[in-house]
Amino acid sequence: MNKIEALEEIKEVWNNIDLKLGEKISKISSAFYSTGLDLDATAAYIKATPSELDSFLLLVDFDNEILDMISKVNP
Numbered sequence: 001m002n003k004i005e006a007l008e009e010i011k012e013v014w015n016n017i018d019l020k021l022g023e024k025i026s027k028i029s030s031a032f033y034s035t036g037l038d039l040d041a042t043a044a045y046i047k048a049t050p051s052e053l054d055s056f057l058l059l060v061d062f063d064n065e066i067l068d069m070i071s072k073v074n075p
Helices: 003-015 021-035 039-045 050-061 064-072
Strands: none
Touching: 003 021, 003 039, 021 050, 021 064, 039 050
């Protein structure tokens, strides 16, 4: 996957309201880190703030149980 494909995938997943939070985290972090994208540019592309995207990417380190609990409140 190249950077353009990764950006498109991240944007699609970011805007998909039907995916569970854990799935979103996994797909977005995988695309982001595997291609070495820039945080600011990626956030601008998906129309988010850098702090929103950075906080979201940090969730990859949480246990699945915690992600399930967070998903229930639909942040």
